[in-house]
Amino acid sequence: MSVRATWQFSLELIIHNKLLHSPHRTMNASEASMFYVPFYGALASFCYPLQINFTFPINFTEYAGELSTFLMQQTPFQDGRPHVMALGKIEREMRAVGYPIIPRSHLHHMVFVGIEQEINDEYRKFYTSGLAPLIVAPYPSYGHLLGTSGTISTYLETLYREPRNVFILLAASTRRSNPFRVILLDQFAKSATRVSYTDYFSTRYNGSMTDTIWLQTEECNNQHENETVSWMKRSVFCLQPPGDSPTRKSFYDAVVAGCIPVIFRGNSHVIYPFETKLNYASFTVSINETEVVHKHVTRILAPFKTIHREKVKTMQQGILNVLPWLQYNYPPDHNSGPDALDMILQEIVHKFNI
Template structure:
């Protein structure tokens, strides 16, 4: 009996060995077969990357078996014969042949966004391709700074308990997703299959610009990993966020930054080529005693992307920031577009659009007819100046509820025409109520606070709510004024009407004609895409967003290439 059992056991083991061998051989043959016929199946086993700084951290998180799509209809840059040491290395002959045939077949053709194989955004915002080979009108190089100048600061905000309740700088600096909504302004069940027209609302902090711009540029097709090919250079230092940590000496931080550039990157930093960087805080604050970035003499040669440019001459005189080159960019909004392969109106700039009024894009948000609230204000109770205090006093109806709960609570009362949502910085509640309110309101009031501009302006633009701005004695500069006519999609009130003549905002808004309101709304939903930072997905980013016009402005100021015309 035992002999029979042993003999049967051997037979079973033998069959198992044969089956495993057959499966292994079959997979090998099939793998070779599909490698020859399918460009999407190509796998790159290894990626050689820079050895230090946030760039290396991002790219080193790519696993050895990441899929790299190669059949993208793009124009490849013919000048990249001298491949950078940081480019992707392909070890096998079969894969080399596959790349050669694919690149040759698409050289010089028109790029089709529907050919892209999309991937979900990762927490560490992984970059999967080297954009050096992509042909663009100009190229910039990102300095690979030591991590103490960027990544260490990002992790401090995200990991330490004293900051993380307020700041979430993961996911390319855009924060964790709160929810998504459809073109009807309704929230979408995350378990549902993804559809076109989805927009991501995320826990994005208003001072996250340094991180967002850095990661967006890492994904930009305009980037090169070979500094000798660069027309411009980007300095990815988080000087504004460093000031907010209140850890260490900010003056020493800035001095060490420029000492590093002068000594370790002297060839390129002193080359005379344009340099640019980002400021997370407003210009005034980054020239203060506690945050002295703009007081350093070397910043004279750097163009800064900033959320606000100082307009008051008093600050120029007292903080020595006169003459600094600033490109005003939108505050990071809660709202970010999810890349849509089939939505070609999100790729118009790369397709040749330069006259923005010829754009066919329309933001998918509720129309005016479905917006119940005429005038909406999202603000804290802080009465930071006389004018703001006077505006707050005009809102008798104040709430901390979302629109659904609010309308349910006032169902048996006369419908109000204006409402104020009480917000406070770092509050969890208003992160999920502000955008729904704006999507149901026609006009969104944007009063000045500690400075003339605020994040809420861009939340309202991306919600289809017409921003109401104010004039004062100094001209406030808004993003991309060279190519966007703000009078066509915002409404401006002279502050004197409120402060001197005691007019109410609701009285002024009711005087706006229905025709004028429709015109403002129709223009607003056409320009909105330029005020958001779309979610990177691992591929080179061609989508129309704020970074598109930032790069356009850099090109204009440095006489590098043709630029856009006004909307």
């Protein structure tokens, strides 16, 4: 596995680059079943509010308008043929006022691929009238399976050979972005650390299982991604509380590292990638948020302590079954094995009935 500093906003770059190297690509427009639009909307949106320091400031509304004008001048688009675009920010932000890339009525035969679908039904109804649903794709994780199918098989076969001596890991920054997250951070405060797995256990490990660890992640630290993945590869369960939005990139970091993700359910259903094809119950633990509120960390531990070792092994096998589909292989060439892009393309084919 290759560990790289890939963030959620990398989705546009990754999908574009992988499609450029895809064996399905054709340079003959008449042969194409669908067209990919390499518009880096999420990356461009970052420039808009920060344009004070730019020599050539970007007005995102005008930028998106230029794209629409260009597309409407192209014959395949005029003919209503399927078009696809990736969005590296969550759906709510890409539909927000000032970033109007999605709510354009003439893009009705455009399918968007993004990392999170809005969970508020009323909000979605207001902004998505007449538009195709968003295809939810995995966040780009830090970990990427390498190259050929043989290399991938070797990684999967060896993923659980090393001991996992952290029972529950919470990898999260100290940001207190929502009330539920605050409760969880407070409950894990006594087990907080910022050091690497190796440094921590070189002085503290006595051979027994450590119940809880809060790895306080520092996103500007150059080694942050390596340290996070190292901790996850030695942990059994990885907590995934909501952050700034209901979903987390850390969920996919955990999967690639073989750490069983623990999802906290609220009042709304959160859509995860490829739900019709992947059985999330087979490799995740789901807990109602109300079960955690006001409880001490030892009581949070209680339900996990009742999970039988064989059940843990079954969930770990479930991770092995889905892992390739929830990450993006590296390098992104046509010789790499199956990954999330294959599932995304299947979803697109289904949406357009190609």
